[in-house]
Amino acid sequence: MKISSNFDAGSIEIVSAETFDDIQLRIRRDNAAEFAQWFYFRLQGAAYQNCTLRFLNAGECAYPAGWENYQVVASYDRVNWFRVSSTYANGVMTVEHVPLANSVYYAYFEPYSYEQHLNLIGQAQGSGLCDVSCVGETVEGRDLDLLTIGHQVESDLKVWVIARQHPGETMAEWFVEGFLNRLLDPQDPTARALLDKATFYVVPNMNPDGSVRGNLRTNAAGANLNREWLEPSLERSPEVFHVRRKMEEVGVDLFLDIHGDEAIPYVFVAGTEGVPSYNPRIAALEERFKHYLHLASPDFQDEFGYAKDAPGTANLSMATAWVGNRFDCLAYTLEMPFKDNDNLPDDDYGWSGQRSLRLGEAALTAIYAVINQLR
Incomplete structure (x- = not known):
């Protein structure tokens, strides 16, 4: 043995x-x-x-x-x-x-290897609809890959999706694979309609070092990237530093940060109720997004999740809070379970890579539902 x-x-x-x-x-x-x-x-x-x-x-x-x-x-x-x-x-x-x-x-959960990550980048580029660029290097010198999909004209809305700030939350990159599969499908009418209006910026893995090392939550320097957004540094959190700089360059109109939750056996989102810039326009966008995500995927629900922040109490070092406040945009953290989805349990597989992938596909429907109201 x-x-x-x-x-x-x-x-x-x-x-x-x-x-x-x-x-x-x-x-x-x-x-x-x-x-x-x-x-x-x-x-x-x-x-x-x-x-x-x-x-x-x-x-x-x-x-x-x-x-x-x-x-x-x-x-x-x-x-x-x-x-x-x-x-x-x-x-x-x-x-x-x-x-x-x-x-x-x-x-702990279905892995998503660095080789799979590189294959995902290659397949996306092979679609002919996607530009691959390196926005910077990680602590250990790995490429931080950014996929840019769309016409990249100034009039486009800017939609950002990032995943795996916490490297052990591998369901997040499975989600991105499904998201990209649908967005890059030239026969999908929702994808085509979205790309007529928006350019998408996707970071499939924010934390390649932690992923390869088998870390749960931190990068190679020990930084929890989702607590670094207020003051990232090149020494401790270059991954956030480089992505934030690119956001400042191109702007953000919609932001999704994809995660997994260890304890809560449901799919849910957490918004920006606690940030200083929160307003009725964002609140209405949040409700519309949730409504259409539930229609697109019964795996999603809005009964169980994190307690909402009181006004003015959001932690602005977290990605969703910082981005939502800085760009006055719809911003959500989307969480999937490590266990199973108690609303639709599967005794053999529980929550899985494939279910995460399907949720990624469904997210395009929710984005399409709000795209004309973002600004």
Whole structure:
């Protein structure tokens, strides 16, 4: 029996792996911060064995409530992922599984590798509708890719979509893949109508360093990028620094920041009620966007989510608050679950990469519904 994680986004600490029925593990912290929740590793040599894996420090992780009613994902080929029986009690998460092959992978959520990211960039460019540019480098020198889709004329509305500020929230890049698939489809009438009115600026992965390292929430310097928007620096948060600079250059009329939530088993959005510039026009746009996103995807709901900020109390170091306030625009953080969507549960797969992808496709309908009211 062997357990390994020396691959893209791999992350685990082995305490003991002597017997199949008592595999003891610890979830590793981010490389330069205290956050711990993401894991991704390979188990070999355990085919047809009754395996018990115990994550001993689950109760010490960043979001212990995330383990309640949560099921680990597993795959034999890293393409098809499914849920396996998992329980959480007394600070320990326990997985009971009989692998049907000698090599099996376990992860917190369906991974989205750096190779997939590069393939996504290449496929988007190959559509002939997309310009790929590097707006800057990460802490460790990786390219920060920006996809620009549209006519890029001054009269266009400017729609921004960013994802994976928190690298462990891989569902965010799955969302972007679906979003791009539809936006770049020349036979899709909604996409064509949108591109007649708007230029889209898409950053599929804001945090490539953290993604490759297997971090949950921070970049290679230990920065939580979604707390850096008020005063980003080239030393600590160049990813935000470069994207913010590009926004100042071209403007923003609609902004979506795509995330995943560890504890809440629903799809929801969080807006800008607490920023100084919030006004009835933005409030009406928010309601219209939510209404049409729900029509486009029953996975979306507006009953459960984060408490709304009181007027003037928003944290302007967060992307949605800073962008919404700076550009007086419709801005939303969209959250998807790590668990399942309790409104439409799926016992085999839970919330998944494919469901995230479909939600990304549906988001174009909501954008189309508000595009003529943005300004």
